[in-house]
Amino acid sequence: MAVRIYSLAKELKVDSKELVDICTQIGISGKGSALASLDDGEVTKIREHLSGGGAKPSAGPGKKSSAPIAPQRPTKKEVDRVKVISTPKPIDPVIAARQAALEQAAKEKAEQEAAAAAAAEAAEASRASEDSASGKDSGAGGDGEPAESDSATAATPAEPPQDEGPRRPGPLARVMQRGDYVPPGGTTAGGKPPVLGGGGARKAGKGSGGRARPAIKLAPMPTNEPPKPAPRGKKEPAAQKPDMKLPADALKASKAGATPLKAHLRKAEDALQSEKEKGAKGRGKKGDTPMLGGREQRQLSRSRTGRRSGGMSRPPRRSRRRRSGINTAAPRKGKVTVQLPCTVRELSEAAGVAATDILRLLMEEGVMTTIAAVMDPDLTELVAAELGLEVEFRDELTVEDEYLAEIRDREDAEEDLQPRAPIITFLGHVDHGKTSLIDKIIDTDVVSGESGGITQHIRAYTIFKNDQQISFVDTPGHEAFTEMRARGANVTDIAVLVVAADDGIMPQTEEAISHARAAEVPIIVALNKCDLPGVDANQAMQGLTAQELVPSEWGGDVEVVKTSAITGEGIDELLDTILTVAELHEFTANPDRPALGTCIEAQQESDRGVVSKVMVQNGTLRVGDVIVSGQAYGKVKAMYDTLIPTARLEEAGPSVPVNITGFDVAPGAGEAFYVLDDIAKARTIAEDRAHEARNSNLDVDVQHVTLENLFDRLDGAEEVQTLNIILRADVRGSIEAIQKELGKLDHPEVKIKLLQKSVGGITEADVTLADASDAIIIGFNVVPDEKARIMADKRGVQVRRYEVIYKITEDLKAAIEGLLKPEEREIDLGRALVQQIFKISRSGTIAGCRVLSGVVERNARARVIRDNTIIGDYPIDTLRREKDDAKEVREGLECGIKLSGFNDVKEGDLFDVYRVEEVGRSFED
Numbered sequence: 001m002a003v004r005i006y007s008l009a010k011e012l013k014v015d016s017k018e019l020v021d022i023c024t025q026i027g028i029s030g031k032g033s034a035l036a037s038l039d040d041g042e043v044t045k046i047r048e049h050l051s052g053g054g055a056k057p058s059a060g061p062g063k064k065s066s067a068p069i070a071p072q073r074p075t076k077k078e079v080d081r082v083k084v085i086s087t088p089k090p091i092d093p094v095i096a097a098r099q100a101a102l103e104q105a106a107k108e109k110a111e112q113e114a115a116a117a118a119a120a121e122a123a124e125a126s127r128a129s130e131d132s133a134s135g136k137d138s139g140a141g142g143d144g145e146p147a148e149s150d151s152a153t154a155a156t157p158a159e160p161p162q163d164e165g166p167r168r169p170g171p172l173a174r175v176m177q178r179g180d181y182v183p184p185g186g187t188t189a190g191g192k193p194p195v196l197g198g199g200g201a202r203k204a205g206k207g208s209g210g211r212a213r214p215a216i217k218l219a220p221m222p223t224n225e226p227p228k229p230a231p232r233g234k235k236e237p238a239a240q241k242p243d244m245k246l247p248a249d250a251l252k253a254s255k256a257g258a259t260p261l262k263a264h265l266r267k268a269e270d271a272l273q274s275e276k277e278k279g280a281k282g283r284g285k286k287g288d289t290p291m292l293g294g295r296e297q298r299q300l301s302r303s304r305t306g307r308r309s310g311g312m313s314r315p316p317r318r319s320r321r322r323r324s325g326i327n328t329a330a331p332r333k334g335k336v337t338v339q340l341p342c343t344v345r346e347l348s349e350a351a352g353v354a355a356t357d358i359l360r361l362l363m364e365e366g367v368m369t370t371i372a373a374v375m376d377p378d379l380t381e382l383v384a385a386e387l388g389l390e391v392e393f394r395d396e397l398t399v400e401d402e403y404l405a406e407i408r409d410r411e412d413a414e415e416d417l418q419p420r421a422p423i424i425t426f427l428g429h430v431d432h433g434k435t436s437l438i439d440k441i442i443d444t445d446v447v448s449g450e451s452g453g454i455t456q457h458i459r460a461y462t463i464f465k466n467d468q469q470i471s472f473v474d475t476p477g478h479e480a481f482t483e484m485r486a487r488g489a490n491v492t493d494i495a496v497l498v499v500a501a502d503d504g505i506m507p508q509t510e511e512a513i514s515h516a517r518a519a520e521v522p523i524i525v526a527l528n529k530c531d532l533p534g535v536d537a538n539q540a541m542q543g544l545t546a547q548e549l550v551p552s553e554w555g556g557d558v559e560v561v562k563t564s565a566i567t568g569e570g571i572d573e574l575l576d577t578i579l580t581v582a583e584l585h586e587f588t589a590n591p592d593r594p595a596l597g598t599c600i601e602a603q604q605e606s607d608r609g610v611v612s613k614v615m616v617q618n619g620t621l622r623v624g625d626v627i628v629s630g631q632a633y634g635k636v637k638a639m640y641d642t643l644i645p646t647a648r649l650e651e652a653g654p655s656v657p658v659n660i661t662g663f664d665v666a667p668g669a670g671e672a673f674y675v676l677d678d679i680a681k682a683r684t685i686a687e688d689r690a691h692e693a694r695n696s697n698l699d700v701d702v703q704h705v706t707l708e709n710l711f712d713r714l715d716g717a718e719e720v721q722t723l724n725i726i727l728r729a730d731v732r733g734s735i736e737a738i739q740k741e742l743g744k745l746d747h748p749e750v751k752i753k754l755l756q757k758s759v760g761g762i763t764e765a766d767v768t769l770a771d772a773s774d775a776i777i778i779g780f781n782v783v784p785d786e787k788a789r790i791m792a793d794k795r796g797v798q799v800r801r802y803e804v805i806y807k808i809t810e811d812l813k814a815a816i817e818g819l820l821k822p823e824e825r826e827i828d829l830g831r832a833l834v835q836q837i838f839k840i841s842r843s844g845t846i847a848g849c850r851v852l853s854g855v856v857e858r859n860a861r862a863r864v865i866r867d868n869t870i871i872g873d874y875p876i877d878t879l880r881r882e883k884d885d886a887k888e889v890r891e892g893l894e895c896g897i898k899l900s901g902f903n904d905v906k907e908g909d910l911f912d913v914y915r916v917e918e919v920g921r922s923f924e925d
């Protein structure tokens with residue numbers, strides 16, 4: 001019987017990877033991964049090899065023995081050699097927290113029942129005494145009996161309820177009953193709320209308990225956000241007092257009074273004066289900032305340094321201390337780089353010119369100023385020119401960059417990294433069983449039906465399987481998964497693609513595959529509903545193969561697990577596969593740093609305020625931590641388990657989802673969160689973001705790749721770049737032809753990656769994917785639907801439509817080479833729906849239309865769209881409003897349109913109206 005390498009490795013207590021290497025050494029080829037299968041002969045060969053080597057457990061002395069090798073306990077040497085990566089201990093605090101919550105609930109229930117029983121007894125007793133007083137009590141026993149009865153009643157509340165019958169042990173109880181469970185000392189029910197994540201993992205990570213797992217190589221955490229520039233000052237030389245003198249010619253030139261500097265200074269002063277008069281308030285934006293002093297500048301300076309008091313003439317302490325060291329004056333340079341806004345001091349430091357010399361230069365121009373005065377770019381340039389220097393500007397650092405860059409960019413030392421639980425997302429076509437599978441997994445191992453803690457709203461949870469932690473993020477659909485990625489949040493390590501065996505690959509399955517591929521996460525397939533009679537798993541596997549997901553049992557590299565969420569078939573194997581894939585990827589994090597992660601969702605609750613579900617991705621989040629996420633900030637007031645929401649936690653380590661309270665407003669789903677050391681900083685960042693969002697007139701905040709800017713992006717790039725493409729076409733044949741043509745495009749610096757190819761019109765899902773993956777969308781004989789078009793405009797995603805295949809390759813080639821000549825560009829004008837047809841013998845067919853959006857112009861062209869497919873493209877011949885010719889007809893109005901050369905118009909057709917404009921070359925310079 002075929003056995004997987006990792007299973008055999010487990011049995012033989014050796015590292016899976018080591019076993020892969022052994023396969024190669026002993027001539028068993030094609031076993032590149034621990035997930036590969038071995039046949040009986042190969043297993044025997046391996047066993048013989050290991051027994052011959054003497055270092056591994058052996059089957060016994062006889063080589064010919066065919067008896068299975070009994071798993072043996074590894075020797076101490078072996079245990080020492082194999083680094084244990086299982087994390088048995090984190091189970092304790094989580095289970096303890098959950099158990100504490102469940103026990104508390106049980107206790108409350110018992111108390112309520114006891115109170116009810118006591119009340120009933122008391123009522124009974126009072127009735128009895130009334131009866132006795134009225135001489136109705138004829139029973140034996142006299143006065144003593146009620147007393148006995150009372151004492152029995154008094155004892156009742158302390159007893160567990162007896163009438164419930166034997167209770168099925170809950171999963172937590174089951175875990176407690178297991179031999180490998182060690183209860184955490186003093187942190188269970190009734191004690192201080194236990195902690196979750198980090199601490200246990202840390203202890204466990206280096207322990208020697210649990211089964212032997214492969215040795216790990218520690219990998220860096222995937223980052224959530226693109227790297228930001230390092231904070232200012234990090235790499236800058238220390239403040240200095242250079243001994244360079246101003247060049248005489250520079251001074252002479254400025255003294256002559258004819259320099260542009262004087263005029264500029266006057267301009268700056270005027271501007272400052274008018275700003276003062278206006279009493280303008282503003283912060284953060286250099287455009288609003290009066291240069292060379294002013295209250296606003298002081299505010300800006302404070303907001304950037306985080307100081308709440310002090311004037312700009314006094315430099316921040318840190319700077320002063322820095323300057324008191326050795327003079328590290330840089331030699332005078334011919335070209336200097338400064339960051340805007342630039343102060344006199346910064347220019348002096350960058351240029352290696354004494355600040356006093358710059359001040360003197362300014363003074364000679366009649367401007368009395370200070371070393372901390374901010375100069376605008378023009379003035380900086382002019383002063384530099386006076387000094388005989390060329391100046392280059394770096395982008396201004398935002399407050400956010402200053403505070404968060406260090407946190408985001410901080411790389412963890414390898415020795416600080418610990419194994420962390422994998423975060424798994426289930427994707428797939430609607431109704432294929434994603435939710436049922438997750439429910440089954442949770443029910444199987446952690447929570448029984450009595451927990452009552454799982455609600456529809458819980459979308460992320462962590463569970464334990466064989467002492468291994470796994471976290472799930474249950475997104476309602478792959479769009480939500482991709483939406484999060486679009487916001488820079490990658491909260492998934494492994495995607496489980498759920499495919500119903502009776503249905504096979506469906507359109508949303510294809511989309512889910514593209515989304516998982518674009519996220520570059522490993523894919524495991526759960527072939528679900530295998531319990532249904534007559535399902536043909538082979539057919540579904542053929543479908544997977546057609547999607548380039550070749551099952552490992554067919555020699556491919558994709559693990560396909562046959563499951564049933566109803567019978568539980570394959571659930572354990574699915575979990576094992578997830579854990580093995582996770583093990584191979586060695587996900588790690590540093591629990592000893594301030595937390596950062598992603599907000600999965602947030603909502604305002606009437607009693608608790610904002611409750612946010614966050615996934616900790618690195619570090620440890622603690623109650624009391626200062627956090628910022630999007631435009632929200634606050635302090636973590638309380639933390640709850642997501643699976644059993646009554647279980648309170650004190651901290652959460654990497655890969656642990658928790659519900660927290662404390663944000664002032666609800667952060668958006670997919671927003672990154674960070675822990676800061678100061679609430680004022682968090683407030684500044686959140687306010688700054690809110691301010692920017694309010695002031696931003698542009699909806700498009702990301703400049704996505706377009707064929708026009710592709711070359712600019714490639715410019716200066718060192719490595720091979722990837723151009724991601726989403727292709728939608730009218731028929732499968734077109735896709736194949738285009739794919740073939742794209743394959744011919746061979747460029748040393750640009751790789752073309754087809755993220756998704758499918759038949760049909762362009763949808764919002766395509767735009768979401770393009771947004772998240774920085775892709776362009778190519779529509780071949782198809783158009784975007786209205787919502788997709790609006791979304792693409794809003795998100796700056798380029799949608800290019802073609803009707804001739806060679807034009808696609810021509811454009812791509814030209815774009816890569818920077819020679820794209822967009823001589824003609826189509827300007828979308830609007831859309832009109834054909835509501836009625838009028839056949840007029842002399843003129844032809846007139847389409848009675850309603851303009852759905854935009855405008856229809858007389859000299860424009862119209863693509864005729866039927867069932868989301870372009871069936872033709874014709875010039876508009878006549879455009880009429882009622883009986884009159886019209887130049888244009890706007891949204892909401894009715895009109896008659898006659899197309900030139902096309903009479904086969906039908907009701908329900910859409911006219912996609914556009915104009916062709918001549919546009920100059922983009923890359924002339």
Ligand SMILES: Nc1nc2c(ncn2[C@@H]2O[C@H](COP(=O)(O)OP(=O)(O)OP(=O)(O)O)[C@@H](O)[C@H]2O)c(=O)[nH]1
Nearest residue numbers: 429430431432433434435436528529530564565566
């Ligand atoms: N026979 C059988 N039915 C299943 C299985 N898994 C799920 N179902 C049923 O399929 C239906 C859909 O299951 P869900 O778990 O809601 O599917 P889903 O993929 O989460 O659906 P959406 O969340 O709507 O995308 C339900 O009626 C389930 O009971 C299975 O393994 N076997």
